[in-house]
Amino acid sequence: EDNRLIFCTARGKAFYRQLTDRPEVAVTGMNRRFQMVRLEGRVKKLDHQRAWIDRIFEENPAMRDVYPGNSRYILEPFCIEDAALEFFDLGVQPVYRESFSIGAASGAEGGFMISTSCTQCGICQSICPQRCIKEGKPYRIQQEHCLHCGLCAENCPAEAIVRRRSIC
Numbered sequence: 001e002d003n004r005l006i007f008c009t010a011r012g013k014a015f016y017r018q019l020t021d022r023p024e025v026a027v028t029g030m031n032r033r034f035q036m037v038r039l040e041g042r043v044k045k046l047d048h049q050r051a052w053i054d055r056i057f058e059e060n061p062a063m064r065d066v067y068p069g070n071s072r073y074i075l076e077p078f079c080i081e082d083a084a085l086e087f088f089d090l091g092v093q094p095v096y097r098e099s100f101s102i103g104a105a106s107g108a109e110g111g112f113m114i115s116t117s118c119t120q121c122g123i124c125q126s127i128c129p130q131r132c133i134k135e136g137k138p139y140r141i142q143q144e145h146c147l148h149c150g151l152c153a154e155n156c157p158a159e160a161i162v163r164r165r166s167i168c
Helices: 014-021 049-059 069-074 123-127 151-155
Strands: 005-010 024-030 035-045 075-089 096-102 112-114 161-163
Touching: 005 014, 005 049, 049 069, 049 075, 069 075, 112 151, 123 151, 151 161
Parallel strands: none
Antiparallel strands: 005 075, 024 035, 035 075, 075 096, 112 161
């Protein structure tokens, strides 16, 4: 809502202590089709806690069975306003990856790039598990299909493959 992810957790949970001790969070989920979403951002508590908890319960009626009556107020609401997100689909060939951001967070740009030090030897292209490295001067990595595994960088004799800024 309003470019924020809103969620809650109970004050007695380890997750609550983790959020209050260090308000940075990374959350990853994968569905049965091997599509993954990863979100990383800074968490903050929301004001008007009871109103937010009531709103969360309105949107998620099954929560009433988990926390009946006023027991719901053991929960506290949080939001993530600025976050980097990554969608990764392992269920297609080649794999597919896309990065997004919420709010003022910069995009989730990870993985590797091939610098102008590339000698066009072709080793990186021959060992890439997703075959996402294309010939050129320098060779080029198709980022939307890259696993970010680093196999190319570890095997480049010219050390021309360098890490890009990462979200983690």
